[in-house]
Amino acid sequence: MNDTPITRRTLIAGAAAAAGGALIANIGDADAQQKPTAPIPPPAAPVDPTKVPGGPTTAVGTRSSFVNPQRAPVGEITGTSYAPLQDLTGTITPSDLHFTRIHAGVPAIDPAKHTLLIHGLVDRPMEFTIADLKRFPAVTRTYFIECAGNGRAAYRTPKPQMTPQQVDGMFSTSEWTGVLVSTLFREVGVHSDAKWFLAEGGDACLMARSVPVSKGRDDALVAYAQNGEAIRPEQGFPIRLVLPGYEGNTNVKWLRRLKLGTEQFMTRWETSKYTDPLPGGKVRMFSLEMDAKSLITSPAYPEKLTGPGWWPITGLAWSGRGRITRVDVSVNGGESWAEAELLTPLISRAPVRFQYLWKWAGDETMIMSRAVDDQGYVQPTMAQLKAARGPGTDYHFNSIRAWRIARDGTVTFEAAT
Amino acid sequence: MKRLPILTAALILAACKIDARNDYLGDKEPQRFDLGRAASTAQVAAVDIDVAPSGAGLPAGSGTAAQGAPLYATNCASCHGANGEGKPPAYPQLIGGPKGTFDFASDFKIPRTVGNYWPYATTLFDYIRRAMPLAAPGSLTPDQTYAVTAYLLSREGIIPDGTSLDAKSLAAIQMPARSHFVADDRRGSTGGKNVR
Numbered sequence: 001m002n003d004t005p006i007t008r009r010t011l012i013a014g015a016a017a018a019a020g021g022a023l024i025a026n027i028g029d030a031d032a033q034q035k036p037t038a039p040i041p042p043p044a045a046p047v048d049p050t051k052v053p054g055g056p057t058t059a060v061g062t063r064s065s066f067v068n069p070q071r072a073p074v075g076e077i078t079g080t081s082y083a084p085l086q087d088l089t090g091t092i093t094p095s096d097l098h099f100t101r102i103h104a105g106v107p108a109i110d111p112a113k114h115t116l117l118i119h120g121l122v123d124r125p126m127e128f129t130i131a132d133l134k135r136f137p138a139v140t141r142t143y144f145i146e147c148a149g150n151g152r153a154a155y156r157t158p159k160p161q162m163t164p165q166q167v168d169g170m171f172s173t174s175e176w177t178g179v180l181v182s183t184l185f186r187e188v189g190v191h192s193d194a195k196w197f198l199a200e201g202g203d204a205c206l207m208a209r210s211v212p213v214s215k216g217r218d219d220a221l222v223a224y225a226q227n228g229e230a231i232r233p234e235q236g237f238p239i240r241l242v243l244p245g246y247e248g249n250t251n252v253k254w255l256r257r258l259k260l261g262t263e264q265f266m267t268r269w270e271t272s273k274y275t276d277p278l279p280g281g282k283v284r285m286f287s288l289e290m291d292a293k294s295l296i297t298s299p300a301y302p303e304k305l306t307g308p309g310w311w312p313i314t315g316l317a318w319s320g321r322g323r324i325t326r327v328d329v330s331v332n333g334g335e336s337w338a339e340a341e342l343l344t345p346l347i348s349r350a351p352v353r354f355q356y357l358w359k360w361a362g363d364e365t366m367i368m369s370r371a372v373d374d375q376g377y378v379q380p381t382m383a384q385l386k387a388a389r390g391p392g393t394d395y396h397f398n399s400i401r402a403w404r405i406a407r408d409g410t411v412t413f414e415a416a417t
Numbered sequence: 418m419k420r421l422p423i424l425t426a427a428l429i430l431a432a433c434k435i436d437a438r439n440d441y442l443g444d445k446e447p448q449r450f451d452l453g454r455a456a457s458t459a460q461v462a463a464v465d466i467d468v469a470p471s472g473a474g475l476p477a478g479s480g481t482a483a484q485g486a487p488l489y490a491t492n493c494a495s496c497h498g499a500n501g502e503g504k505p506p507a508y509p510q511l512i513g514g515p516k517g518t519f520d521f522a523s524d525f526k527i528p529r530t531v532g533n534y535w536p537y538a539t540t541l542f543d544y545i546r547r548a549m550p551l552a553a554p555g556s557l558t559p560d561q562t563y564a565v566t567a568y569l570l571s572r573e574g575i576i577p578d579g580t581s582l583d584a585k586s587l588a589a590i591q592m593p594a595r596s597h598f599v600a601d602d603r604r605g606s607t608g609g610k611n612v613r
Contacts, residue, residue, distance in 0.1 A: 078507045078551070104548060119461045127460065128453040135452050156525060187449050198467055205548030208467065257464055266470050266537050268544035272509075272529070275598070277521035283534075283594075287601045321609055375609035388612045390522025 069097055072165065077105035080147065081234075082169025085297050091142070091316065091344050091351045093172035095227045100234040101147050101170060104204035107254055111238035114202065116184075116222065120260035123189030130224060130238050136179040136187075139221060141244070142350045144318050146171040146290050148247035148274050151397030160404070160412035164297045167401060167413060171295075171316075173351050174235075176242050178223030181216040184258075190216075194260040198267075199241045202256035209250045210264040210286070211243060219244050219349075222255060244349035245320030246288045247395070249274055279390045290320030292379050293398035294327055294354070294371035305409035308362035313340075318351035319373035326372040329356040333366035333402070334381075334417065340369070348374075360405070366414055368402040381417045468543035472588025475542065479583035480564025482571035488561055489568050492550040501530070501572060512572045519597050532573025536598050538590040541566045563587070 046052050063069070069087035073079070083099040093099075100106075111130045119125035147170035154167040163169075190213065197216060200208040211220070223242045224231060231237045236253030243250050249269055264270065264286065276284040294317035305311055317327045323346045328337035340354040354369065371379040380388070382399040402414040468474040490499070497503050501512025514530030521527050521534070531541065545562050548554050557565065567582040575590060576582070603613045 076507065104551065104554065117456055117461065117464060119456060119465070125456040125461055126453040127456045132452045136450060137446060183450075187453065200464075200467070204551075204554050206466070206554075208547070259465070259467065261469075263469070265467050266540050266543075267467070268540055268548075271537060271540050271598075272531075272535050272544075278599070279522045281519040281597055282599050283521065283597050284601055284603075285536075285598050287603065289601075289603070291603070321604070373609075375604075377609050377612075380612040384612050392520075392522045392525040392527065394521075394525055 069094075071097055071100065071169075076102075078103055080170055082165045083172045085164040085169055085171070085295070085316070086300055086303075088297070089314075089353070091173050091353050092227060093174060095174065095229070095232050095235070098145075098172040098174065098226075098232065098235055099147065099170045101248060102203070102234070103207055106233050107203045108233065109202060109238060109254060114238050114254075114256065116239060116255060116258070118184060118188045118258045118260070120197070120258075121191040121194040121262070122260055123191070124187075126188050128184070133179050133222060133224060133239065136183050138177055139180055140175060140177040141219075141221070142173065142175045142347055143242060143244045144171060144173040144349065144351050145242070145248045145251050146293075146318070146320075148249055148287075148290070148395040149397075150248075151399075152394070154401070154413070154415050155393075155397045155399075158413065158415035160414070161301055162413040163302060164295060164300045168293075168295045170248065171318075174226045175228070176221060176223040177225035178221040178239070178242065181220040181222060181241075181258075182218075184222065185213075185216055190260055193262055195262055196260075196264050198257070198259040198261065198265045199250070199252040199255060200257040200259070201236075201252045202254040207249075207252060207269065208265065208267045209252055209269055210267065211241075211246075211250060211288075213260065215243055215246070215288075243288075245290055245322075247274065247290055247320075250288060274395060276395050277390065277392050287396060290318075291396055291398040292319035292321070292324070292371045292373040292375075292377050293317070294369040294379055295401050296329075296367060296369050296403055299367070299405070299411045300403050301411050301413050303411050305360060305405065305411065307409065308360050311358050311360050313356040313358050313367055313369075315354055315369050316351045317354055317369065317371035318349075319371065319375075319377070320349060321377065322374040323348045324352045324371055325374050327352070327354040328370040328372070329354070329358075330368050330370070331356075331358050331360075331365060334368060334400075337370060362407065364405065364407050366402045366404050368400050368417060370400055382415060383417070466543075466546060468539045468546070470537045470539050470588070472539060472584055475539070475584035475587060476559040477584070478559035478563055479581050480560050480562070480567050481581050482564075482568045482576075482578050484560075485564035485566070485568025485571075488557070488565050492553075492557070493565065496551060501569070511569055516574070516593075519594070530573065531569050532575055532593070534594050536592050536595040538566070538570060538575070538587055538592055541569060542587060 069084040071081040074081055081100040083097050115127040115129055117127045150170035151168050194213050196210045198208055199211055221242045222239050224239050239255045240253040241251050241255050276287050296315035298314050317324045327340040329340045330337045340356040343353040343355055385399045400417040402417050404412045404414045496508040497511050503510035510528045511531050514528040514533040516533055563582045570576045571578050
């Protein structure tokens, strides 16, 4: 039993590993980074898979080679890679497809050397190792993270040929496990006059945001796990801040420091960026909560309805302020609305998957969805949002999204609602 | 009869001492767990780099726009352009946004630059020290950081050319945009129903 027989499969696996090594060695090659990964052609499936033995067990599973969901674009160290929302079902985003927004690359961090320092207005400035953090009582909770700028391209440069990924792909959901910030606050003894804390990441730009202490005491967590395993490097390995319902940027990744203070720290990411111009010469800052929003992920571009008949309309709805209570769907361009079925549990600051069964008669029309949250907030139209914030509005693009259905079944994006 | 199981369940639940965390089943959670280590003053000082609008956190040192110009050309111009025009969206425009009006809500194409949009001059120092230049963050000395900050502020007409920036003079700068920034009012007193 000690001898591992060398089989053809072992040899193939070895060759694959060697090829992987070659890819890693190529990382410095700028051209290699820029080129999108070509889809791997599916292997020839046997004519009858019930008549030949299948493949062996493997150490790490892979997707069926018949499916190929991918983030895009890739290869930048200051930018975004969008999650392929049109390829996903349910509410959880597979960790390797979670959208990525980075400002100075994805740092490689040795968890044995990484610590979280908490200082400022505290009784006891302290540092915690990852092992320390895992000894505190854990919580496991499902929350979405949405970039504050999600939907900007669809607002500024809308095109009919935009996929759900391109429209709103800076949105993902995970089951996060970690320690409540309130637990850590007790451990260090946060002073009563502390009103804001700075959360700072250990990436190459030391990304930092100010967060209300009340949010830290409420539902914030320092997460070390995502969907049942260690957080992925792109999502903050070994630890990140998770601020349920807050704009993505404040959910600081690669978290290394929390500093308690009396006022906002006014970093670049809460002054020059992540602020929202308003009519009357004003700019809103610390607009931290994400407004309620929804998006139909199917039917959507580039899908094509193959003919009249039943087509389930499905999508996601969420609110940074609480629970979604209702999702309405219109199949006639907003003339009338009907309540959609909510397929998943209604969790505060987590998305819900909705479904509406639609019998398409073959006419040209527009389909759209509208989220309602437990504050009574109704997802606005584009016209309403522009009236409230001005056409130069930035961040928090939560207007109703529409998909235009042509007679031939072609589906295209429509931003103006 | 239908009510009986519900009543029984309610009685069982009432009999259990339920912690605020509903899934808590162990010994009573203490105020502190005595995990982690005390951080020394030196440990904190090594990473305590943030700069507040009051100027708290600014290091000793100084620099002028004249000293900053060659530093900008060497370290910043490749991304932000020789004249601070930037390469948006990855590399923002820093210099040359329209001055005198504040009407960004009318058109998202209006450039938001240091002089017309940044509410605090201290943020410039904080950000450059944290993050710039992109390829070698943390490589500028405090003097050089003051100099690049002075260069940008002088190009934007915020400070006279010859100004030597240090902790005191940087914190004293009043940025034109500052009075335009307001707190989040979206939830308001109406429970967040309104589109704002």
